[in-house]
Amino acid sequence: xxxxxxxxxxxxxxxxxxxxxxxxxxxxxxxxxxxxxxxxxxxxxxxxxxxxxxxxxxxxxxxxxxxxxxxxxxxxxxxxxxxxxxxxxxxxxxxxxxxxxxxxxxxxxxxxxxxxxxxxxxxxxxxxxxxxxxxxxxxxxxxxxxxxxxxxxxxxxxxxxxxxxxxxxxxxxxxxxxxxxxxxxxxxxxxxxxxxxxxxxxxxxxxxxxxxxxxxxxxxxxxxxxxxxxxxxxxxxxxxxxxxxxxxxxxxxxxxxxxxxxxxxxxxxxxxxxxxxxxxxxxxxxxxxxxxxxxxxxxxxxxxxxxxxxxxxxxxxxxxxxxxxxxxxxxxxxxxxxxxxxxxxxxxxxxxxxxxxxxxxxxxxxxxxxxxxxxxxxxxxxxxxxxxxxxxxxxxxxxxxxxxxxxxxxxxxxxxxxxxxxxxxxxxxxxxxxxxxxxxxxxxxxxxxxxxxxxxxxxxxxxxxxxxxxxxxxxxxxxxxxxxxxxxxxx
DNA sequence: TCTGGGGTCCTAGGACCC
DNA sequence: TCTGGGGTCCTAGGACCC
Numbered sequence: 004x005x006x007x008x009x010x011x012x013x014x015x016x017x018x019x020x021x022x023x024x025x026x027x028x029x030x031x032x033x034x035x036x037x038x039x040x041x042x043x044x045x046x047x048x049x050x051x052x053x054x055x056x057x058x059x060x061x062x063x064x065x066x067x068x069x070x071x072x073x074x075x076x077x078x079x080x081x082x083x084x085x086x087x088x089x090x091x092x093x094x095x096x097x098x099x100x101x102x103x104x105x106x107x108x109x110x111x112x113x114x115x116x117x118x119x120x121x122x123x124x125x126x127x128x129x130x131x132x133x134x135x136x137x138x139x140x141x142x143x144x145x146x147x148x149x150x151x152x153x154x155x156x157x158x159x160x161x162x163x164x165x166x167x168x169x170x171x172x173x174x175x176x177x178x179x180x181x182x183x184x185x186x187x188x189x190x191x192x193x194x195x196x197x198x199x200x201x202x203x204x205x206x207x208x209x210x211x212x213x214x215x216x217x218x219x220x221x222x223x224x225x226x227x228x229x230x231x232x233x234x235x236x237x238x239x240x241x242x243x244x245x246x247x248x249x250x251x252x253x254x255x256x257x258x259x260x261x262x263x264x265x266x267x268x269x270x271x272x273x274x275x276x277x278x279x280x281x282x283x284x285x286x287x288x289x290x291x292x293x294x295x296x297x298x299x300x301x302x303x304x305x306x307x308x309x310x311x312x313x314x315x316x317x318x319x320x321x322x323x324x325x326x327x328x329x330x331x332x333x334x335x336x337x338x339x340x341x342x343x344x345x346x347x348x349x350x351x352x353x354x355x356x357x358x359x360x361x362x363x364x365x366x367x368x369x370x371x372x373x374x375x376x377x378x379x380x381x382x383x384x385x386x387x388x389x390x391x392x393x394x395x396x397x398x399x400x401x402x403x404x405x406x407x408x409x410x411x412x413x414x415x416x417x418x419x420x421x422x423x424x425x426x427x428x429x430x431x432x433x434x435x436x437x438x439x440x441x442x443x444x445x446x447x448x449x450x451x452x453x454x455x456x457x458x459x460x461x462x463x464x465x466x467x468x469x470x471x472x473x474x475x476x477x478x479x480x481x482x483x484x485x486x487x488x489x490x491x492x493x494x
Numbered sequence: 495t496c497t498g499g500g501g502t503c504c505t506a507g508g509a510c511c512c
Numbered sequence: 513t514c515t516g517g518g519g520t521c522c523t524a525g526g527a528c529c530c
Binding site for chain 3: 015044045057058102103104105106188189190191192193194225290292302303304305306307308
């Protein structure tokens with residue numbers, strides 16, 4: 004039965020930008036690093052016409068397509084939209100495995116009553132595509148389905164963008180065998196080259212090659228796996244909840260850094276980012292890894308493992324600095340990274356016995372509620388609020404540095420003027436397709452319910468990014484509620 | 495103006511233990 | 513004193529994915 008579905012959002016980041024900025028629709032849009040060392044994360048299909056591709060250096064993209072819009076990512080917006088898509092998929096089956104923000108597998112076999120004929124799955128896939136378009140405000144998806152993850156993924160690839168293909172059971176190898184080996188996920192340039200050297204160019208040739216030869220050329224695990232995939236043998240399950248195995252943060256600098264004091268500051272900042280994520284996600288880890296890329300792109304990692312897991316920023320930073328010192332950085336560093344692995348579900352409170360248990364549960368409930376708020380959001384005008392507003396705003400690029408030189412994030416401010424609200428005390432920031440007017444009610448501890456104010460603009464290009472502003476007089480723990488509505492009735 | 499940032503999985507060698 | 517395997521953990525690097 005073709006019970007595995009793969010859904011892939013088309014040119015996702017660029018599509019979200021085009022949704023939120025109507026002036027970009029129909030035009031080349033490139034999302035990625037915009038600095039001299041940036042690379043393309045996503046190019047809209049209009050940009051791909053000019054040969055712009057993911058992972059291409061932005062400099063080359065600019066040469067090929069100078070008139071494109073070059074944007075840094077707004078990951079909070081992508082995340083909100085992604086969650087809405089995943090929610091749609093979970094309406095169909097609980098067995099949903101997100102691969103990334105823009106990709107997921109669904110296993111339909113959980114529901115015995117479902118029509119899993121090719122026609123039945125085609126109908127379902129078409130309905131999914133339509134629902135995705137609705138909840139995302141117009142982002143299209145490509146959907147593939149088949150008897151395995153491999154076939155479903157290749158099927159969605161074949162029909163993108165905005166396509167649909169259900170591979171009839173029994174025809175898998177007919178589809179796969181003429182393809183170049185590089186179409187198989189997991190076969191990159193290095194593997195393709197090794198295969199070429201033993202005379203294997205297509206999946207059919209891969210299937211005919213003996214497994215011993217493949218293992219000799221590629222190693223035990225990879226050789227075995229590819230031999231099976233080539234014959235469309237793939238029993239990998241759709242796994243709904245994957246626990247993360249590592250957390251890391253890294254920065255590439257616009258200019259190579261030599262000053263050891265500067266490097267120490269940066270390594271601390273990266274370690275702090277990692278620690279904060281660990282704490283937020285109620286994880287801790289045992290192995291700290293520092294990544295150092297020198298001016299000439301030679302890359303070192305140095306790691307050390309603690310006796311027990313921690314999320315303590317002091318421990319992480321001390322260890323990270325020590326590991327950094329093991330590498331000669333005097334010629335210049337272009338990238339630094341800090342990572343934590345050996346993760347365990349472990350929180351500091353556990354150290355002090357079960358007394359903190361109730362508090363912990365409350366925290367978890369609060370986090371769940373936050374997530375629910377975000378899920379609500381996609382495709383509609385939205386206020387992001389609560390403890391994670393700062394994080395969300397940060398991801399949205401509001402705190403991004405313009406010149407790529409890392410610096411400490413600015414503390415939350417409450418001032419008149421054009422400040423975008425992105426502090427944990429405020430309502431967050433406003434985002435949404437078709438947003439025009441936002442009504443905000445201020446309430447402070449000192450004054451009680453306060454004035455109602457309306458924010459907004461009639462410029463359709465600016466509207467989705469409407470910032471909220473207010474006066475310094477309202478800075479006392481303001482409690483703010485906001486409603487946002489489109490300027491015109493929803494179609 | 496060469497080559498991002500977040501991950502996963504695998505390999506290979508050495509230490510160490512039984 | 514020349515000789516085992518097997519298992520696990522740790523470290524460094526590399527391929528690959530989105």
